Amino acid sequence: MSGPIPVFSQVQEAHRRISKYIHRTPVLSSSSIDSILGCELLFKCENFQKVGAFKFRGACNAVFSLSDEEAMKGVGTHSSGNHAAALALAARMRGIKSYIVMPDNSPDIKKKAVAGYGAEITYCEPTLEARESTMEKVIEQTGANFIHPYNFDRIICGQATAAKELLEDYPDLQIVMAPVGGGGLLSGTAISSKSINPNIKVIAAEPSGADDAYRSFKSGQLIPSTNPKTIADGLLTSLGDLTLEIILKHVDDILRVEEETIVKAMRMIYERMKIIVEPSSAVPLAAIMENPHLFQHKKTGIILSGGNVDLDKLPFTAH
Amino acid sequence: MSGPIPVFSQVQEAHRRISKYIHRTPVLSSSSIDSILGCELLFKCENFQKVGAFKFRGACNAVFSLSDEEAMKGVGTHSSGNHAAALALAARMRGIKSYIVMPDNSPDIKKKAVAGYGAEITYCEPTLEARESTMEKVIEQTGANFIHPYNFDRIICGQATAAKELLEDYPDLQIVMAPVGGGGLLSGTAISSKSINPNIKVIAAEPSGADDAYRSFKSGQLIPSTNPKTIADGLLTSLGDLTLEIILKHVDDILRVEEETIVKAMRMIYERMKIIVEPSSAVPLAAIMENPHLFQHKKTGIILSGGNVDLDKLPFTAH
Numbered sequence: 263m264s265g266p267i268p269v270f271s272q273v274q275e276a277h278r279r280i281s282k283y284i285h286r287t288p289v290l291s292s293s294s295i296d297s298i299l300g301c302e303l304l305f306k307c308e309n310f311q312k313v314g315a316f317k318f319r320g321a322c323n324a325v326f327s328l329s330d331e332e333a334m335k336g337v338g339t340h341s342s343g344n345h346a347a348a349l350a351l352a353a354r355m356r357g358i359k360s361y362i363v364m365p366d367n368s369p370d371i372k373k374k375a376v377a378g379y380g381a382e383i384t385y386c387e388p389t390l391e392a393r394e395s396t397m398e399k400v401i402e403q404t405g406a407n408f409i410h411p412y413n414f415d416r417i418i419c420g421q422a423t424a425a426k427e428l429l430e431d432y433p434d435l436q437i438v439m440a441p442v443g444g445g446g447l448l449s450g451t452a453i454s455s456k457s458i459n460p461n462i463k464v465i466a467a468e469p470s471g472a473d474d475a476y477r478s479f480k481s482g483q484l485i486p487s488t489n490p491k492t493i494a495d496g497l498l499t500s501l502g503d504l505t506l507e508i509i510l511k512h513v514d515d516i517l518r519v520e521e522e523t524i525v526k527a528m529r530m531i532y533e534r535m536k537i538i539v540e541p542s543s544a545v546p547l548a549a550i551m552e553n554p555h556l557f558q559h560k561k562t563g564i565i566l567s568g569g570n571v572d573l574d575k576l577p578f579t580a581h
Numbered sequence: 582m583s584g585p586i587p588v589f590s591q592v593q594e595a596h597r598r599i600s601k602y603i604h605r606t607p608v609l610s611s612s613s614i615d616s617i618l619g620c621e622l623l624f625k626c627e628n629f630q631k632v633g634a635f636k637f638r639g640a641c642n643a644v645f646s647l648s649d650e651e652a653m654k655g656v657g658t659h660s661s662g663n664h665a666a667a668l669a670l671a672a673r674m675r676g677i678k679s680y681i682v683m684p685d686n687s688p689d690i691k692k693k694a695v696a697g698y699g700a701e702i703t704y705c706e707p708t709l710e711a712r713e714s715t716m717e718k719v720i721e722q723t724g725a726n727f728i729h730p731y732n733f734d735r736i737i738c739g740q741a742t743a744a745k746e747l748l749e750d751y752p753d754l755q756i757v758m759a760p761v762g763g764g765g766l767l768s769g770t771a772i773s774s775k776s777i778n779p780n781i782k783v784i785a786a787e788p789s790g791a792d793d794a795y796r797s798f799k800s801g802q803l804i805p806s807t808n809p810k811t812i813a814d815g816l817l818t819s820l821g822d823l824t825l826e827i828i829l830k831h832v833d834d835i836l837r838v839e840e841e842t843i844v845k846a847m848r849m850i851y852e853r854m855k856i857i858v859e860p861s862s863a864v865p866l867a868a869i870m871e872n873p874h875l876f877q878h879k880k881t882g883i884i885l886s887g888g889n890v891d892l893d894k895l896p897f898t899a900h
Contacts, residue, residue: 288607290629309855310609529892536628536857536888569855573848573897 267508268415268422270457273450276419277426280322283355285311287424289431289563292534299550301557304435305531306428309539309569313347313375315496316424316447316567317411321348323420324409325356333358338406340386340393342368343496344568345411350379361406363397365389371572412446413502422450428563429458437562439546442466442475442516443497445505451565452512465556466509466516467549469493469524474500476516479509493521493577496542496567523548525577531566532578540571586827587734589776592745592769595738599641602674606630606743608750608882611853618869620876623754624850625747628858628888632666632694634815635743635766635886636730640667642739643728644675652677657725659705659712661687662815663887664730669698680725682716684708690891731765732821741769747882748777756881758865761785761794761835762816764824770884771831784875785828785835786868788812788843793819795835798828812840812896815861815886842867844896850885851897859890 287307296302308316325337336359339349346362353360360381364373365388377383386396401408410417424447425438438455442448452464468475472490478501486500501509509516528544530551531537543566550557606626615621627635644656655678658668665681672679679700683692684707696702705715720727729736743766744757757774761767771783787794791809797820805819820828828835847863849870850856862885869876 314855532857532892536633538851538855538857573851573895576892576895578892 266415267504267511268419268453270453272415272419273422273426273454273457276323276327276416277423279326280319280420280423283322283326283352284319284423286427287311289428290535290537294534295530299554299557301550301554301559302561303550304428304432304561304563305535306424306563306565307537308424309537309543309566311568313344313351314568314570315344315348316421316565317344317348318351319423320417320420320446321345321352321409324414324416325349325352325358327416328407332407335405335407336360337409338362338397338400338404339409339411340364340397341411342372344570346376346381347372347379349409350376350381354380359406361400361404363393363400365393369572410502412444412499413504415504417446418450418453418505418508420450421447422454424565425451425454426458428565429455432561432563433459434561435462435563436560437463437465437557439465439467439549439562440565441494441497441542441545441567442468443542444499445475445501445509447565447567448513449505449508452508456512463514464512465549466513467546468516468518469497469545470518470520472497473518475509476518478506479513479516482510493524494542494545496540497545517549517553519545519548519552523552527551529578538569538571539566540568541577543567543569585734586823586830587738587772589772591734591738592741592773592776595642595646595735596742596745598645599638599739599742602641602645602671603638603742604630605746608747609854609856613853614849618873618876620869620873620878621880622869623747623751623880623882624854625743625882625884626856627743628856628862628885630887632663632670633887633889634663634667635740635884636663636667637670638742639736639739639765640664640671640728643733643735644668644671644677646735647726651726654724654726655679656728657681657716657719657723658728658730659683659716660730661691663889665695665700666691666698668728669695669700673699678725680719680723682712682719684712688891729821731763731818732823734823736765737769737772737824737827739769740766741773743884744770744773745777747884748774751880751882752778753880754781754882755879756782756784756876758784758786758868758881759884760813760816760861760864760886761787762861763818764794764820764828766884766886767832768824768827771827775831782833783831784868785832786865787835787837788816788864789837789839791816792837794828795837797825798832798835801829812843813861813864815859816864836868836872838864838867838871842871846870848897857888857890858885859887860896862886862888
């Protein structure tokens with residue numbers, strides 16, 4: 263299912279395919295953050311993307327690159343998060359069915375969001391095993407096309423369009439950063455960035471409590487997380503074989519960050535930029551805060567991955 | 582001090598004067614809010630303005646329209662909020678002194694912000710009387726130019742540039758909305774909107790707990806608030822004679838809204854638009870939620886006044 267390493271012409275094709283469905287999100291900057299950190303940062307706001315996350319780009323590309331015959335049977339995935347909502351909305355836009363397998367302990371608000379986009383939901387036990395076996399059954403019954411959330415070339419090419427847009431707007435960036443979970447966003451970001459300008463450094467950021475990508479990157483082989491823990495709930499997943507291969511080829515470094523710094527970075531984005539991001543989005547800024555010397559006087563682009571956060575549970579406390 | 586009713590050519594002049602100092606803020610929309618409320622809304626994001634509020638426009642115009650001789654003596658105001666920070670930053674940009682009188686019980690974060698922009702702060706008792714008498718003394722000693730936060734033509738012309746930009750971007754708006762406190766933003770918004778297109782309706786929104794503008798508008802005479810109470814802390818002030826005169830001439834209606842609706846509207850903006858606004862900014866959307874029939878199928882522009890909110894005290898509770 264994972265397919266060969268995608269090349270930039272496939273990203274360009276994906277961009278042409280999805281551009282009428284996605285938002286071309288704005289790029290924001292903050293002179294106060296720049297002066298605090300002594301660098302120049304450009305933030306690509308995928309929190310403003312449809313369904314509130316970059317995931318819509320990949321889902322859209324996967325759905326709209328199906329042939330009519332394939333599409334007739336619908337699409338399916340297992341996810342409790344942004345990928346499920348993104349796939350359901352993309353399917354609705356194409357007028358086809360989506361089948362989503364969700365753990366039965368998913369937050370009500372996520373169940374409602376996915377149902378609201380018209381998906382047919384099958385609930386299962388909250389284990390990876392139950393998710394995969396339930397998914398298999400659903401695929402068997404429906405013939406739906408399984409759309410993996412990240413270890414899949416069409417998904418990666420969709421996610422890659424965020425960095426492509428960023429570099430169209432700011433061709434003189436010296437560094438591009440993205441958070442890394444399953445690696446779909448990071449590998450897409452790396453393909454676009456290195457293809458547009460091979461001299462750009464691509465630096466990923468990952469929570470220390472879920473550092474499988476760091477360990478896989480350093481050892482050159484897949485070392486999935488066991489029991490990862492981080493406030494950045496979008497980054498709990500482990501790399502796949504395809505995303506690791508791309509990351510080994512195109513990414514310059516992966517920096518690990520502490521939980522405390524993630525919360526500080528998130529608060530800085532809220533207070534200085536006046537935008538809502540989910541904790542995962544704050545991980546690259548946290549890496550800059552922990553390693554300022556690497557970014558001093560450099561022009562750095564950061565992909566803000568999304569803005570879906572529970573407002574009742576913001577991690578800020580009086581200080 | 583208040584001066585005659587400003588005309589649109591003064592707004593255009595103000596815009597030319599301040600455009601290199603201010604941000605031209607983006608206009609955002611949300612298809613999900615539109616479909617929930619059955620109307621088409623365009624949000625002018627002054628929460629992204631410098632110092633986090635539209636107040637910087639007016640302060641900038643007041644500071645940069647002083648002659649060199651006047652400017653030499655600096656500027657002063659009494660304020661615990663956005664106007665103080667805005668004036669201090671505008672003064673620093675012009676390289677002149679600012680003298681700010683603040684109530685000694687102002688939040689530390691605001692004291693620091695104003696001091697951070699280089700203002701000379703004089704603290705006083707937290708009463709209007711103490712503020713005014715302390716201000717008088719400071720003006721007497723320094724010869725600084727007193728810059729009233731809203732009842733002042735140069736301030737109004739500066740605030741008017743937000744609606745001017747909004748209508749340059751969206752000339753086909755049928756309604757323009759702003760919240761009303763002292764009336765600087767509303768009167769500026771009304772001058773720009775009616776000058777650009779006399780058929781546009783200008784509708785203000787005001788918390789029921791601080792409804793002096795509503796009562797003054799309906800009776801035709803100044804009825805200042807006594808003991809106003811609202812979560813929209815930017816809207817506690819009462820109209821001045823100049824702002825009332827402009828509002829009577831150019832504003833079509835003022836809608837009052839309940840506190841509960843303000844919090845709901847604020848949450849809707851956070852969740853659906855992924856941006857941070859202060860409660861005052863949510864008041865126009867609250868008015869639409871309470872009076873949907875007035876806005877059905879209409880294209881309405883809303884000035885989001887600012888984004889300075891204490892993240893530790895967001896009014897959201899689990900639901």
